[in-house]
Amino acid sequence: MRIRRRGILGIAAGLAAPRIVRAQGAWPRQPIRLICPFAAGGPTDVAARLIADGLSNALPERVVVENRTGSGVVVGTEMVAKAPKDGATFLYSTVAHSVLRVLFNNLSFDPVRDFQPVALLGTIPMLLQVNNKVPADDLRALIAMVRDKPGRMDYGSSGAGGAVHLATELFLHAAGGLKMNHVPYRGSAPAMPDLLNGNLTMILNVASDGVESVRRGQTRGLAISSAKRVPQLPDVPTFSEAGLPGYEAYTWHMLFAPAGTPDDIVRKLNEAANAVVRDARVQQRFTEMTIQPRSDTTPETAAAWLGAEIEKWEPVVKAIGMTPA
CATH class of the missing domain: 3.40.190.150 (Bordetella uptake gene, domain 1)
Structure with a gap:
């Protein structure tokens, strides 16, 4: 008899989902x-x-x-x-x-x-985070800073064509054709150390990966890409509120x-x-x-x-x- 695993996040055991009993020859027949x-x-x-x-x-x-x-x-x-x-x-x-x-x-x-x-x-919405060395205090200031130094700042992503890459390029386009260097990683987690130490200017991160670093003060959140603010970060404005109306990405x-x-x-x-x-x-x-x-x-x-x-x-x-x- 297979021993049921405890969830790595501590909540899977005892899920309400009913266990599907396997008939002979029925799916699934293997892990x-x-x-x-x-x-x-x-x-x-x-x-x-x-x-x-x-x-x-x-x-x-x-x-x-x-x-x-x-x-x-x-x-x-x-x-x-x-x-x-x-x-x-x-x-x-x-x-x-x-x-x-x-x-x-x-x-x-x-x-x-x-x-x-x-x-x-x-x-999931996206969260625009900057490292704490960036002097821009809000989205408008960040846009102005990038516009004044085209191609001289880096942003991280979770990989070419991923959600972070797409959302960032859409943001740069919507903000007037800003120019930044794309630094792709194998996931957004590997990008975070470079954001924290200042090697990256920003990451337009999946919000689920960025909330805690903003809460802890390790990075600053300048905007959230949903139509409304998220309860986890009530002080972070939407892009529309922050000065880029109409920008949404998920x-x-x-x-x-x-x-x-x-x-x-x-x-x-x-x-x-x-x-x-x-x-x-x-x-x-x-x-x-x-x-x-x-x-x-x-x-x-x-x-x-x-x-x-x-x-x-x-x-x-x-x-x-x-x-x-």
């Missing part, structure tokens, strides 16, 4: 690999492990997160695209998935044709299966994932991470969401001339 194409310790990885722990308690087999980074999110995503369609391998990804086909012109897979969206799990978390995975497997995983996200303790942890939980999507509505995001972000990538730096 499930959940590929996360972001670095361990970053916000996407933390959320992926939270969901994996919940699924491990809801399903008859363990769900194990594997971090496979490289070329933005390409390496991990390619692994899932080429994985057997037997329900043993899935992808946990973000808005980065929606721009892969315009950001990289030599992919060995198609981000739409080779994947089946399973469930949209949550959405990342999101979604489960994907390789295209061709049997429909009954996709729907069973969708049902289990929705049940995990509905659990009160998961919702509380998501809220603490500034993730707005979603527990009502079907594979069809998740696919529609992905399509809308592709329509939104592909023109931005083309207009900005973004490359996988």
Whole structure:
């Protein structure tokens, strides 16, 4: 008999999600690999492990997160695209998935044709953070500072084509075509030491990864990319309030299966994932991470969401001339 694991975040044990009893020959027949194409310790990885722990308690087999980074999110995503369609391998990804086909012109897979969206799990705004050595006290002052020194300041990202990269380039474009140097990392967590020590001027971080450093005074938060302020940082204004009206950007978390995975497997995983996200303790942890939980999507509505995001972000990538730096 398999011993049920305790969640790494201390909340997965006892989830309300009902355990699915496995009939002979039914899915899953082996431990499930959940590929996360972001670095361990970053916000996407933390959320992926939270969901994996919940699924491990809801399903008859363990769900194990594997971090496979490289070329933005390409390496991990390619692994899932080429994985057997037997329900043993899935992808946990973000808005980065929606721009892969315009950001990289030599992919060995198609981000739409080779994947089946399973469930949209949550959405997250972005937090503009600067190191404490930056003299700008607000967004307008930062914009003026960057404008006065084009190409002389650096910003960090979680990787080429990721949410941080996209949101920052959109911000620079919206602020009048500002010029900064892009320094990509394998996840936003590895970028934070360089932000703290002043090697990076700023990072337009996934809010779930930036809240604590702002609360502790290690960095300063100048703006949040949602329509309203977030309760975790009530003193940080929205971009509109801070002087850049209309600017909004979000990342999101979604489960994907390789295209061709049997429909009954996709729907069973969708049902289990929705049940995990509905659990009160998961919702509380998501809220603490500034993730707005979603527990009502079907594979069809998740696919529609992905399509809308592709329509939104592909023109931005083309207009900005973004490359996988």
